[in-house]
Amino acid sequence: MSELKHKRILIKFSGESVAGNDDHGIDPKILDEMASSVKSCSDIGAEIGVVIGGGNLFRGEKLNEAGMDRVAGDHMGMLATVMNGIALRDSLERAGIKTRVMSAISMSGIVEHYDRRLAIQLLSDGYVVIFTAGTGNPFFTTDTAGCLRAIEIQANLMLKATRVDGVYDSDPEINKNAHFFDSLSFDDAILKNLKVMDATALTLARDHNVPINVFNVNKTHALKSIICGEKIGTLIS
Numbered sequence: 253m254s255e256l257k258h259k260r261i262l263i264k265f266s267g268e269s270v271a272g273n274d275d276h277g278i279d280p281k282i283l284d285e286m287a288s289s290v291k292s293c294s295d296i297g298a299e300i301g302v303v304i305g306g307g308n309l310f311r312g313e314k315l316n317e318a319g320m321d322r323v324a325g326d327h328m329g330m331l332a333t334v335m336n337g338i339a340l341r342d343s344l345e346r347a348g349i350k351t352r353v354m355s356a357i358s359m360s361g362i363v364e365h366y367d368r369r370l371a372i373q374l375l376s377d378g379y380v381v382i383f384t385a386g387t388g389n390p391f392f393t394t395d396t397a398g399c400l401r402a403i404e405i406q407a408n409l410m411l412k413a414t415r416v417d418g419v420y421d422s423d424p425e426i427n428k429n430a431h432f433f434d435s436l437s438f439d440d441a442i443l444k445n446l447k448v449m450d451a452t453a454l455t456l457a458r459d460h461n462v463p464i465n466v467f468n469v470n471k472t473h474a475l476k477s478i479i480c481g482e483k484i485g486t487l488i489s
Contacts, residue, residue, distance in 0.1 A: 257481035258409040260299040260375060262402035263290070264395065265413050267305035269469055270336055276308050278339050286469075287343040290380060292476045294349055299375040301405050302382045303398040304340060306332025326390035330357060333394060337384035338363065350379045356388030356397070368404050375405060395453040403460045410462055411478060412449070413469035418486030419448045436488045448488070463489040 265286060272279030290300055309332035316322045337353045344351040352374055353363040363384065364370075371381050386397040395412070402410040419441070420430040433446075438458035442451050448466055457464055467474050467485030478484050 255481075256297055256479060258479045259297070260301075260405065260407050261293070261479055262301045262303065262398060262405065262407040262410045263413065263475070264398035264410065265302065265304045265340075265469070267307035267309065267332065267336055267394075269308075269413060269415065270304070270339070271308035278308065278336065280343070283340055283343040284347075286340060287347040287349065289469075289473075289475045290344060291347050291349055292473065293479055294378070294380060296476070296480075298479055299378075300380045301371070301375060301401055301407065302337075302340065302380060303394055303401055304333055304336045304382065304384065305394040306330070306336055308332075309335060323390040326386075330385040330388070333386060334359065334363060334384040337382040341382055344380055350377075351382065352379050353382045353384060356383070356385040372405055381405075393450050393453065395449040396456060399449075399453045399456040399460075399462065399464075402462050403456065407462065409479070410457065410464045411475065412464060412466045413475075414466055415469065417468045417471075418466045419446055419488070421446065433486050434483070436486060438488060441488050448486075454488070457488075463487060 270282055271277050272282045293300055306329050310328050316325045334355055341351045341353050354366040354371060355363045356366050358365045374381050383401045386392055386394050387400055398410060416424050419433045419436060422430045424430040438454055441448060442454050465478055465485055465487050474484050
């Protein structure tokens with residue numbers, strides 16, 4: 253059995269990653285791959301919380317630019333994260349992992365309402381807990397929700413899964429000469445405006461001393477290797 257360095261973690265998956273090679277929708281194969289990586293961590297005793305975005309189903313800012321009320325758009329985006337959370341739960345349960353979905357917005361009969369104390373108890377009992385509907389408030393990103401939940405469940409580490417190897421000074425998918433950072437301070441990440449997360453999320457993590465590891469979700473065994481202490485991606489601390 254591999255030795256855990258980080259016992260309790262919070263993983264942030266983007267909604268876009270759920271769509272796979274498509275611009276939108278849900279790719280079951282991608283969900284199964286996510287479930288497999290989560291299971292590999294659960295099998296060695298990690299306690300795992302997950303926050304998942306909704307950009308594969310709905311992006312409120314685009315409709316906001318077209319004239320839709322921002323609050324209405326954000327509420328629709330929150331609902332999209334619940335749909336992704338239910339889909340991920342299905343993949344995790346089919347992989348044999350005990351899973352619960354909690355929502356910051358009450359949805360009785362569909363998913364459970366978020367309860368911090370219950371979430372911590374479930375994590376201790378070996379459940380993977382998926383946190384959906386963001387913070388329950390408009391104007392806050394799912395990155396901020398991820399940092400908030402990581403703080404609330406007393407996670408040792410927050411992991412942000414991306415399509416690239418970590419944090420760069422510009423988009424490496426556009427600029428082949430983009431500079432890679434293997435580590436950063438929170439202040440540098442904020443001041444350099446590196447777009448890895450919004451400033452609210454980074455400030456929240458900094459003020460509560462929750463390190464963030466940004467890594468490539470497509471790299472085999474990366475998640476398990478990181479929680480066992482291997483240096484992969486970019487560590488913001």
